[in-house]
Amino acid sequence: MLRALAQVGFLNKPLQGALLLAGLAVISPWSAAGALLGAALAVLLGRVVFAQSEIEWAAGLGAYDAALLGLFWAAPLSRGGAPAWLFALALIACLGLRRPLRRLALVLGLPPLAPAALLVTWISIGVFAAFGANFWEFARPPSPSAEELALGAALIVVAMLLKNLRATLAALLAAAAAALAAAALGRDPLSLDTAGLWAFTVAPALFGGVATLLPHSRLGWQVGLVAALIAAALWAVWPLATLMQGLAPLMAPFFLGLWFSVVVVLGRERALYLDPELHQAARLIIAARGAGGTLALTGAGMSTASGIADYTAGAWLDPGVPLASYGYNAFIGDAGSRSLYWDACARFRDASDRAQPNPAHHALAGLRAAGWVRAVVTQNVDGLDRRAGVADLVELHGHIDAVHCLLCGQPAPWPEAGAWWRQVALCGGCGGLLKPAVIAFGEGLPPDAWRRADSAATACAAVLVVGTQLAVSSAANLVARARAHGAHCIFVSTGVIALPVYAGDRILALPAERALPALARYLGVATAGTR
Numbered sequence: 159m160l161r162a163l164a165q166v167g168f169l170n171k172p173l174q175g176a177l178l179l180a181g182l183a184v185i186s187p188w189s190a191a192g193a194l195l196g197a198a199l200a201v202l203l204g205r206v207v208f209a210q211s212e213i214e215w216a217a218g219l220g221a222y223d224a225a226l227l228g229l230f231w232a233a234p235l236s237r238g239g240a241p242a243w244l245f246a247l248a249l250i251a252c253l254g255l256r257r258p259l260r261r262l263a264l265v266l267g268l269p270p271l272a273p274a275a276l277l278v279t280w281i282s283i284g285v286f287a288a289f290g291a292n293f294w295e296f297a298r299p300p301s302p303s304a305e306e307l308a309l310g311a312a313l314i315v316v317a318m319l320l321k322n323l324r325a326t327l328a329a330l331l332a333a334a335a336a337a338l339a340a341a342a343l344g345r346d347p348l349s350l351d352t353a354g355l356w357a358f359t360v361a362p363a364l365f366g367g368v369a370t371l372l373p374h375s376r377l378g379w380q381v382g383l384v385a386a387l388i389a390a391a392l393w394a395v396w397p398l399a400t401l402m403q404g405l406a407p408l409m410a411p412f413f414l415g416l417w418f419s420v421v422v423v424l425g426r427e428r429a430l431y432l433d434p435e436l437h438q439a440a441r442l443i444i445a446a447r448g449a450g451g452t453l454a455l456t457g458a459g460m461s462t463a464s465g466i467a468d469y470t471a472g473a474w475l476d477p478g479v480p481l482a483s484y485g486y487n488a489f490i491g492d493a494g495s496r497s498l499y500w501d502a503c504a505r506f507r508d509a510s511d512r513a514q515p516n517p518a519h520h521a522l523a524g525l526r527a528a529g530w531v532r533a534v535v536t537q538n539v540d541g542l543d544r545r546a547g548v549a550d551l552v553e554l555h556g557h558i559d560a561v562h563c564l565l566c567g568q569p570a571p572w573p574e575a576g577a578w579w580r581q582v583a584l585c586g587g588c589g590g591l592l593k594p595a596v597i598a599f600g601e602g603l604p605p606d607a608w609r610r611a612d613s614a615a616t617a618c619a620a621v622l623v624v625g626t627q628l629a630v631s632s633a634a635n636l637v638a639r640a641r642a643h644g645a646h647c648i649f650v651s652t653g654v655i656a657l658p659v660y661a662g663d664r665i666l667a668l669p670a671e672r673a674l675p676a677l678a679r680y681l682g683v684a685t686a687g688t689r
């Protein structure tokens with residue numbers, strides 16, 4: 159229940175909730191009592207009648223709307239009698255509306271906030287007006303003294319500070335600016351009436367955007383600032399708008415400000431940035447930075463958006479030819495298999511040459527350059543990571559542009575097309591067989607690449623596994639080596655993951671070209687491939 163009260167101030171710890179309640183009680187005892195009553199009834203009713211999810215309860219979100227409703231209902235509740243029954247009705251309506259409204263917000267990619275509390279309060283105000291009663295009239299007017307106001311505000315600020323220092327300072331500045339603006343507009347900045355409640359607009363918009371919505375991201379600051387500006391503007395014009403005459407702004411400027419801001423700042427992909435899984439993945443990368451850093455291990459899914467099919471899926475092989483014919487032993491032992499292998503590689507090389515790095519490659523290059531990713535190991539041989547500018551790339555399976563001699567190891571240029579069918583793809587130095595420097599089935603990994611990959615795996619604190627099912631044992635080994643040294647994994651995959659996923663791992667079930675730019679933007683990295 160204290161968590162629910164904490165959520166009223168965008169906080170989430172019981173202690174923060176208690177401080178917030180105490181602060182509220184000092185300033186406006188009836189508001190505090192209302193919030194407490196709302197939260198308490200929601201805990202009783204919500205669990206039993208409105209079966210809400212465990213996760214929401216654990217976070218205190220189950221009773222959040224109800225606590226807010228109680229806060230708004232402070233004045234009618236202070237009058238006792240009939241309003242108490244009406245409050246019970248309003249609370250039931252609020253709890254009932256809560257789920258569909260939250261679902262609607264999530265479908266639209268907007269933070270759910272508490273539209274049910276807002277809507278039901280507006281309806282309540284209308285009902286009171288219809289019967290000639292003033293919703294805002296307290297039985298005894300609340301008139302906190304300057305000392306009470308200061309003490310209450312201090313308690314609330316302490317609760318906010320426990321959550322996020324910088325967001326609190328920013329919110330205080332915003333609140334001061336809003337109070338000055340209110341005074342300049344000739345309104346009482348502390349009034350709780352129609353034109354008041356400014357404290358529910360500007361400061362929470364900033365605090366909410368920064369501290370709660372995207373707490374580990376520069377995007378949070380952008381969302382918070384834009385939200386605060388929109389909220390302030392809405393609040394200022396609210397009493398002027400003819401439609402809004404008599405309709406208290408309550409938290410509406412704050413809600414609308416935050417929603418508009420999310421749409422403006424986060425754009426079309428906003429639902430992605432509000433996904434807790436993305437936050438958790440970013441947190442792992444942030445935590446890893448102070449430890450051994452993050453190793454990115456990439457596979458075919460990285461290049462899908464560049465139009466390159468997974469070569470292990472067989473798209474490059476000749477139909478009807480057994481897989482064994484493309485193995486290393488067949489290449490050594492049989493001229494026909496050798497030529498088939500060259501043909502398949504030539505097709506893959508043509509496609510790679512034509513392909514362009516996609517947003518996933520650019521984002522990875524940005525993450526690597528900014529130090530969020532300390533090493534990149536790829537199973538891909540298409541060279542697109544390198545072309546996007548990924549520094550110190552470890553190409554575990556070689557790369558398709560390289561050719562080397564199997565006898566003396568010297569590199570060689572690609573032979574002219576079809577030379578292999580005439581058996582002339584031979585080393586100019588020693589006459590040994592040339593072979594594309596990519597790993598065939600049954601061929602050992604390049605020792606140098608493996609050594610670098612292995613030392614990156616044993617040093618890292620997190621592994622970002624992108625677009626690979628880890629079906630190739632060398633990649634699975636790297637992940638196992640990293641895990642043995644205490645690293646957690648972030649899997650970016652739309653398919654099956656061929657490894658057990660442990661507690662503490664994160665799964666972003668998204669294509670690489672969406673997940674990596676989102677992670678990069680979240681971590682404040684501007685990359686060539688993002689908007």
Ligand SMILES: [Zn+2]
Nearest residue numbers: 563566585588
């Ligand atoms: Zn040679």
